[in-house]
Amino acid sequence: MKPIPSAKKEHGIATILTVVLIGLSLAAATLVGVSHLRSSQELSTSLHAQTMAQKRAWLAADAFGDFLTQVIQGQDDWQAFDEAAKTQPDSLQIEGLDGVALRLANYDDSLPAAHALTLHITATAAPDSRATASTTLEVVYLITPPGMSEGEGPQSDRRAIQFRDGLNISGDLKVLTLPGESYQITVDGDVNLGGLSAGGIDVIRSTKSIRFVGGSSTDFREMHANCDVEVRNGAFTVNTVKATRNVCLANTINSQSITANGSVEVTGGTHGDIRALANKPAGVAECSTGAAQLCSISPSFGVRTHPSPRIGNIYSKNHVEFNSSVNVGRVQAEGNLLINGCSPEWSSATYGGSFGNNPSCSRSATRSAQPVLLDPVLPVEVEPEVFDANVLRDVAHYIYSLRNGVVRVKVQGVDGIRDSADELNSQEVRQNGYFYRTANIIDPGNPGWTSREVAGYACINNNAPSRRDETDGHCLAQLGRANNNSTPVPEFGRDNAWHFNGLSHAPGIVLAEGDVEIGSGTYTNTFISTGNIHVTTAGGAVFAPNYAGRDGVTVEGHTAMGVCNNAVYSFMPEGFCNAGGYDHRAFGGIGNYALLAGSCPSGSVDGCAKNLYAGGDIRVEKSVYGATKAGNLFSSSGNAKLYGYVSSLAQRNNGTTINIMGASTTINLQVPVELQERYDPAGGAIIGSDGGSGGTPGEGTPGSVELRWGRYL
Numbered sequence: 001m002k003p004i005p006s007a008k009k010e011h012g013i014a015t016i017l018t019v020v021l022i023g024l025s026l027a028a029a030t031l032v033g034v035s036h037l038r039s040s041q042e043l044s045t046s047l048h049a050q051t052m053a054q055k056r057a058w059l060a061a062d063a064f065g066d067f068l069t070q071v072i073q074g075q076d077d078w079q080a081f082d083e084a085a086k087t088q089p090d091s092l093q094i095e096g097l098d099g100v101a102l103r104l105a106n107y108d109d110s111l112p113a114a115h116a117l118t119l120h121i122t123a124t125a126a127p128d129s130r131a132t133a134s135t136t137l138e139v140v141y142l143i144t145p146p147g148m149s150e151g152e153g154p155q156s157d158r159r160a161i162q163f164r165d166g167l168n169i170s171g172d173l174k175v176l177t178l179p180g181e182s183y184q185i186t187v188d189g190d191v192n193l194g195g196l197s198a199g200g201i202d203v204i205r206s207t208k209s210i211r212f213v214g215g216s217s218t219d220f221r222e223m224h225a226n227c228d229v230e231v232r233n234g235a236f237t238v239n240t241v242k243a244t245r246n247v248c249l250a251n252t253i254n255s256q257s258i259t260a261n262g263s264v265e266v267t268g269g270t271h272g273d274i275r276a277l278a279n280k281p282a283g284v285a286e287c288s289t290g291a292a293q294l295c296s297i298s299p300s301f302g303v304r305t306h307p308s309p310r311i312g313n314i315y316s317k318n319h320v321e322f323n324s325s326v327n328v329g330r331v332q333a334e335g336n337l338l339i340n341g342c343s344p345e346w347s348s349a350t351y352g353g354s355f356g357n358n359p360s361c362s363r364s365a366t367r368s369a370q371p372v373l374l375d376p377v378l379p380v381e382v383e384p385e386v387f388d389a390n391v392l393r394d395v396a397h398y399i400y401s402l403r404n405g406v407v408r409v410k411v412q413g414v415d416g417i418r419d420s421a422d423e424l425n426s427q428e429v430r431q432n433g434y435f436y437r438t439a440n441i442i443d444p445g446n447p448g449w450t451s452r453e454v455a456g457y458a459c460i461n462n463n464a465p466s467r468r469d470e471t472d473g474h475c476l477a478q479l480g481r482a483n484n485n486s487t488p489v490p491e492f493g494r495d496n497a498w499h500f501n502g503l504s505h506a507p508g509i510v511l512a513e514g515d516v517e518i519g520s521g522t523y524t525n526t527f528i529s530t531g532n533i534h535v536t537t538a539g540g541a542v543f544a545p546n547y548a549g550r551d552g553v554t555v556e557g558h559t560a561m562g563v564c565n566n567a568v569y570s571f572m573p574e575g576f577c578n579a580g581g582y583d584h585r586a587f588g589g590i591g592n593y594a595l596l597a598g599s600c601p602s603g604s605v606d607g608c609a610k611n612l613y614a615g616g617d618i619r620v621e622k623s624v625y626g627a628t629k630a631g632n633l634f635s636s637s638g639n640a641k642l643y644g645y646v647s648s649l650a651q652r653n654n655g656t657t658i659n660i661m662g663a664s665t666t667i668n669l670q671v672p673v674e675l676q677e678r679y680d681p682a683g684g685a686i687i688g689s690d691g692g693s694g695g696t697p698g699e700g701t702p703g704s705v706e707l708r709w710g711r712y713l
Contacts, residue, residue, distance in 0.1 A: 141705055216236070227291035435462045437462060526544060
């Protein structure tokens with residue numbers, strides 16, 4: 001197999017598809033493995049050959065990932081590799097590790113922001129002997145090519161939809177993504193899924209336990225928990241199951257790989273390799289504090305089966321017990337091998353303790369003192385994050401508050417309305433904002449030029465409506481529009497909440513001191529609340545500014561007005577609207593968000609104690625086109641449709657109250673092509689949140705490589 005000709009000699013490692021593995025650690029590992037194989041007896045070799053082949057395949061997978069990481073550091077190397085992968089896929093080689101062959105199975109460069117490379121790695125151990133073994137590992141790398149930064153501010157974390165304090169999902173849940181895209185639901189707490197119809201869920205990771213009981217679902221790519229994973233009464237496949245304690249799968253649940261630091265119990269289904277560490281070494285099988293222990297099998301047992309699964313191979317550091325029929329390939333048990341009233345079928349079996357062979361089961365197994373080599377499951381980790389609405393006061397275009405029982409609004413950074421802090425205004429207005437009241441406005445459409453009273457105006461005084469409101473410039477602009485002239489949008493209600501219940505509000509960033517209820521109307525806004533947010537089932541929708549864009553958008557029967565160009569409001573929010581264009585990078589990408597809630601007391605830095613945190617709960621019952629971040633908890637009901645990532649940070653003491661997704665909930669991450677340049681459904685690391693910074697305009701940025709998943713063929 002000929003290597004690809006080099007485009008530039010100085011870029012040798014990048015311009016050919018030959019991965020040269022050089023290094024003392026690799027050489028030492030290879031020599032130790034070879035020495036061990038040569039010094040062992042052939043029976044010992046047969047026990048270890050498959051494991052060695054698998055380890056060699058994963059070593060090659062890691063090495064190829066390192067090679068790709070070098071390639072995507074610069075444009076020249078990347079372009080040469082990209083061209084070679086498209087035109088000469090058969091030229092792939094690997095050197096420095098015997099018994100390994102690579103084949104480029106697929107190279108998909110059609111994804112909007114990344115390329116997917118599928119690699120088949122065939123590794124062979126103990127060649128030229130009767131105990132030779134080989135394995136083929138399929139791995140998929142997601143490659144983000146290097147590029148030129150446009151100074152887009154902090155980059156978003158596209159990995160996770162994240163919830164803290166646990167998550168209950170019931171009803172009808174669907175997650176929609178573009179082809180080739182994947183994501184994680186990461187939960188700091190227990191996850192319960194039951195009585196639901198689920199579709200499109202990719203990965204669920206929990207710092208406690210995961211339980212799926214009842215309902216239907218499409219396949220999962222991974223379930224990974226820091227205690228137990230229990231799945232039963234469904235008909236789908238979980239490709240990879242990982243638990244730091246136990247795994248128990250039942251009925252028609254299938255899997256491709258199961259690994260538990262404790263024990264594994266399966267009933268029915270078709271499964272790939274099962275690996276159980278059985279709490280060896282002692283303490284490796286553990287649960288996070290307070291996690292629900294869902295699987296009754298002892299963590300130190302090993303593997304137990306019930307009628308009538310089909311299993312690839314079983315590797316257990318303690319016992320293996322078969323109950324009724326089972327079809328399995330290789331069985332390796334450091335402990336006892338037990339058969340209870342059944343006729344299991346296996347290709348080979350070894351045990352380190354005793355062989356409890358039922359007389360009716362004429363099966364043979366070999367006693368072996370060789371240890372079963374297994375790697376433990378690592379725990380799920382959730383990075384800390386805080387959100388405080390008060391940090392965003394400087395970027396909000398409209399800030400609503402109640403001062404001495406009077407509604408006030410601070411206006412800043414709006415082209416067409418002078419800032420409330422402008423020196424032309426009184427000291428009182430500069431300090432507290434405009435009065436938000438009803439104004440007397442001359443109606444040019446009326447032949448008699450009679451006056452009319454209209455609510456929702458930003459005014460420099462709190463006088464009763466009069467002709468002077470317009471003639472003397474007492475009132476500057478109407479900020480929100482209702483179905484009638486007498487109702488302001490927003491209206492501060494008797495429930496001490498701000499009610500956006502009308503037609504619209506001027507586009508831009510809106511911050512309200514206290515709770516917010518969004519009812520009827522279609523809004524082009526980022527809503528920020530120092531308290532809680534409730535999006536009711538009333539008609540309309542909420543559009544994040546970046547989703548609506550400069551001129552607006554119509555989606556699924558909802559029409560959002562443009563941020564900079566609409567027929568209702570003559571003024572526009574600065575930052576987004578400049579020089580006739582639209583800047584989606586404004587204020588660190590906050591325009592990707594539709595809903596943000598929760599706050600700390602004034603003066604708090606980097607968060608506050610749980611007993612001091614205010615609000616932060618977000619409940620959604622209709623369409624929200626933008627990312628959602630709840631400083632405390634999130635819930636959905638009604639017919640919730642969320643066109644962006646959702647996260648909750650549990651910054652309050654919540655006791656047994658957790659995040660809930662119920663009724664009909666859809667998380668739609670399928671961003672239309674025409675919106676992809678301006679809208680990021682992952683939101684981003686906005687001002688006041690943890691996160692890195694973006695590059696400066698014109699700066700070259702390296703790419704990235706992620707090993708997304710692997711399976712044995």
